[in-house]
Amino acid sequence: MICASCHSTEAVTGETRCARCAPVTPFVPAGPPLRSPVGLGQATVVMLGLVGAGDAVAIWADLAKPSLLADSVLDIAQGALLIATAVVYLCWLWRVRANAEVFDASSQSMGRGWVIGGWFVPIVNFWFPRRIVLEAWDASAPQGRPAGHALVNWWWASWVASLLADRLLRRQYDTGLAGAWALVVTDALDLVAAALAAVVVLKLTRMQHEKALQGPLLPTTALG
Incomplete structure (x- = not known):
């Protein structure tokens, strides 16, 4: 059969036009592109470092007992820093969770909305965030080299311990020497x-970056 367009070349089998005249079907990616977590990861580590520095200052204040005004200013500064850090951290976590779906969607058992909601819903906020991080962690591990969970588990254990200390010790010992040491323990935890969270962010960000550079699993945006 002759091509219906140029009338000079044999048409492709099953088509009315030849290979030269047939329209080229544009490539459509099979899914969403990867997006670099590097910038958000670096910003998150910086914020967590500031939180750690604020905790160190708070430990000094717990023992030195500065003026009431200085103590109040420190509490306000710590609160504002924690809120800012939480916003940056959640942006980073949303990014790595989205990338984890690209790497291995079947391993992500929870909806993406839990990336944020899991931190605020009572009861489940004691294990949902850890599960989300672990699933992204496993999906981002290099092929043939599964990453262990010890680092994530230590981070989460210290985070839960700090929450419990804040809710229990601060309420039980709010004055005197016992109250001062309760504050020291809480701030130290x-x-x-914060330090372990920063290490987790660095490790997971690096794993995703390296895995994205291993090969074109899907079209990716520029990483770095």
């Missing part, structure tokens, strides 16, 4: 949790 929060400092450890």
Whole structure:
């Protein structure tokens, strides 16, 4: 059969036009592109470092007992810093969770809305965030080299411990020497949790970056 367009070349089998005249079907990606977590990861680590520094200052204040005004200013500054850090951290976590779906959607058992909601819904906020991070962690691990969970588990244990200390110790010992040491323990646990969270962010960000550079699983945006 002769091509219906140029009338000079044999048409492709099953088509009315030849290979030269047939329209080229544009490539459509099979799914959403990867987006680099590097910038958000770096910003999150910086914010967590500031939180840790704030905890260190708070430990000093717990023991030194500065003026009431200085103590109040420190509490306000810590609160504002925690809120800002939470916003940046959740943006980073949303990014790595979306990338994890690109790497291995079947391993992500929870809806993406839980990336944020899991931190605020009572009861489930004691394990949902850890599960989301672990699933993204596993999906981002290099092929043939599964990543262990010890680092994530230590981070989450320290975070839960700091929450419990804040809710229990601060209420039980709010004055005197016992109250001062309760504050020291709470702030120290929060400092450890912030430090371990920063390491988790660095590790997971690096794993995703390296896995994206291993090969074109899907079209990716520029990483770095």
